[in-house]
Amino acid sequence: MNDAILFSSSIDRPSLRDGFLGEAVAGLSRPAKTLPCKFLYDEEGSKLFNEICELEEYYPTRTENQILRDNINEIAGLIGSQCRLVEFGSGSSTKTRHLLTHLPGMSGYIPIDISGPQLLESAVQLAGEFPNLEIKPLEADYGEVSEIPDTKQKPRRTVAFFPGSTIGNFDPVAAIAFMRNIAMLCGRDGGLLIGVDRKKPRWILEPAYNDRKGVTAKFNLGILARANRELGADFDLSAFRHRAPYNETQGRIEMHLVSQRAQIVHLDSQEFSFEEGEYITTEHSYKYTLPGFVGLALRSGFELVRNWEDRNHLFSVLFLRVRDRKPGAKRISAGFDVTPGNASEAW
Ligand code: AVI
Numbered sequence: 279m280n281d282a283i284l285f286s287s288s289i290d291r292p293s294l295r296d297g298f299l300g301e302a303v304a305g306l307s308r309p310a311k312t313l314p315c316k317f318l319y320d321e322e323g324s325k326l327f328n329e330i331c332e333l334e335e336y337y338p339t340r341t342e343n344q345i346l347r348d349n350i351n352e353i354a355g356l357i358g359s360q361c362r363l364v365e366f367g368s369g370s371s372t373k374t375r376h377l378l379t380h381l382p383g384m385s386g387y388i389p390i391d392i393s394g395p396q397l398l399e400s401a402v403q404l405a406g407e408f409p410n411l412e413i414k415p416l417e418a419d420y421g422e423v424s425e426i427p428d429t430k431q432k433p434r435r436t437v438a439f440f441p442g443s444t445i446g447n448f449d450p451v452a453a454i455a456f457m458r459n460i461a462m463l464c465g466r467d468g469g470l471l472i473g474v475d476r477k478k479p480r481w482i483l484e485p486a487y488n489d490r491k492g493v494t495a496k497f498n499l500g501i502l503a504r505a506n507r508e509l510g511a512d513f514d515l516s517a518f519r520h521r522a523p524y525n526e527t528q529g530r531i532e533m534h535l536v537s538q539r540a541q542i543v544h545l546d547s548q549e550f551s552f553e554e555g556e557y558i559t560t561e562h563s564y565k566y567t568l569p570g571f572v573g574l575a576l577r578s579g580f581e582l583v584r585n586w587e588d589r590n591h592l593f594s595v596l597f598l599r600v601r602d603r604k605p606g607a608k609r610i611s612a613g614f615d616v617t618p619g620n621a622s623e624a625w
Contacts, residue, residue, distance in 0.1 A: 299509050299546060306543075306550045306558070315447055315533075315561035316392075316419075318501050324369075324393075326497040333493060335485040338443050341593040342473045346376060346441075349586045349595070354380040356583060356597050357469065362433035364388040366420040366440045366460070370400045373441045378408055386412035386429030390420045421456055426463050436464040443475035443593070446530075446564040450574060453564075457578030461600045468600040470580055476591055477565040480524045487522035487531050487563070495520035498533050501560055511545040521557070529570075533561040568594060576601075 298317050305312040319327065331339035346353065354377070357363070361384055365374055368389030378387065387404070391397040394417040401415040414427040426436065438460045445453050460470055487494055498520040502513035518535045525532050537552035544550075566574070571594070572582050580598035587594045 298505075302505055302509060302511075303546055303548065306545065311550075311552075311556070311558040313501050313505075313535075313558055313560050317504060318497060318560060320500070320504055323497060323500045323504070324396075326493060326500060329493050330489070330497060333486075333489050333491065335489045337482070337486060337592055338473075338475050341588050342441060342443070342595060343373065345586050345588055345593060345595045346373060350376060350380050352584070353377070353471065353586075353595075353597065357381060357437050357471070358434065359383040360385050360431070360434040362386050362388065362426070362429055362436045364390065364426055364436060364438045364463070366390050366423075366438060367392075367442075367444055368400070368415075369393075369396065371404055374439065375404070375407070377439065378404070378411065384411060385431040385433035386414060388414050388416055388426055388429075390416045390418055390423060392417070392419050423459070423463065435467045435469065437469040437471060438464055439471045441471075441473040441595075443473045443563075445472060446475050446566070447561060448564075449562060450564065454574060454578045457575065457580065461579035464600055466600065469583070470575075470596075470598040470600075472596050472598065474571050474594045474596060475563070475565050476587070476594055477529060477567050477570075478592060480526070482592070483524045483531060483565065484522065487533065488520075492520075494522065494533075498522075498535060498560055502535065505545065509545060511543060513543050514541065517541055518558075528562075529565050531561075531563040531565070532559055533563075534559055571596070 301314050301317070305314060330336050359382070361381065363374075363377070363381065363384060363386070365371065365388070368374065368391045371389055374387070374389070378384070389397060389401060397415045397417055401413050404411075405413050412429050412431070414429065416423070416427060440460070445456070448456055457470070461468065464470065499515050499518060502511075502515055502518060505511040506513055517538045519538055521534045521536050522531055523534075524530075534557040536557040537554060539554050540552065542549050542551050568585060575582060575596070575598050579601055581601050583597045583599050585594050585596050
């Protein structure tokens with residue numbers, strides 16, 4: 279029988295409220311105001327995000343699911359047997375179920391998520407569905423993991439799973455740091471199965487983040503409602519409007535909350551003034567060309583094994599393998615210039 283024990287690295291973490299307060303004050307004090315996207319995902323925000331995934335305009339979720347379904351045998355073959363599968367930001371592990379069904383004889387599954395209750399609930403459910411699989415949930419901010427729990431059965435290799443194109447929510451330099459950490463955690467012969475949203479025309483991208491039903495707008499404005507509720511701020515939600523343009527130069531969707539008038543907002547006994555039209559950036563969602571992402575992977579210590587994509591090239595699922603040598607120890611192959619200064623062409 280499987281005991282879903284929650285391993286927590288949260289003991290020394292400052293409480294989330296303090297984290298939110300500090301980061302909100304810092305972000306709103308900048309000349310170009312920001313609020314970190316991780317605070318979009320409270321209970322209400324996570325529900326709205328699940329609704330976004332079902333929207334007609336939001337192609338990434340269904341496209342990635344289809345790619346995973348269509349290629350599951352080849353994916354399972356490349357991961358191989360006796361593997362320790364680690365999922366970063368597992369949530370309810372929806373996409374993993376299908377993978378687990380096709381990966382018999384695994385040494386264990388390690389779902390990592392910041393939300394302890396959701397992690398435990400889905401681990402218990404999975405344990406019922408896969409009674410022979412050792413499941414070791416780890417409650418942690420997946421960007422700050424420094425160690426992966428051992429499994430009873432010694433794994434032949436460790437493979438990380440990072441679906442959903444969440445890598446796009448990191449700025450490229452942070453994405454490299456995050457993937458380098460994954461390469462280090464997975465070690466020799468380690469792998470990474472990752473979902474990446476591809477560059478595409480504006481007429482496809484912008485509706486995906488500005489849907490007709492207004493779900494994304496509600497999701498975005500939710501961060502202000504959360505600041506009011508949890509931090510005692512006094513944002514007037516009717517005085518901000520959601521907007522998500524595609525910045526082609528940077529290759530990213532930018533989620534903004536635009537102030538509809540000149541106004542002052544109070545937070546933590548401080549005043550934050552907004553001019554009419556001034557905005558808070560709440561999220562970046564980077565889109566990649568295939569060579570651009572492969573270049574980024576190379577700089578992170580991975581090499582490409584296989585790319586699967588839909589026939590419209592909207593989305594890619596990549597299987598990457600840890601390169602033997604140290605990340606950054608040698609020049610990466612010519613052709614992929616991934617210096618941050620050259621971001622627009624490179625990524
Ligand atoms: C979670 N992440 C990959 C989503 C994205 O597409 O960047 C978040 C999102 N924001 C608005 N819609 C979806």
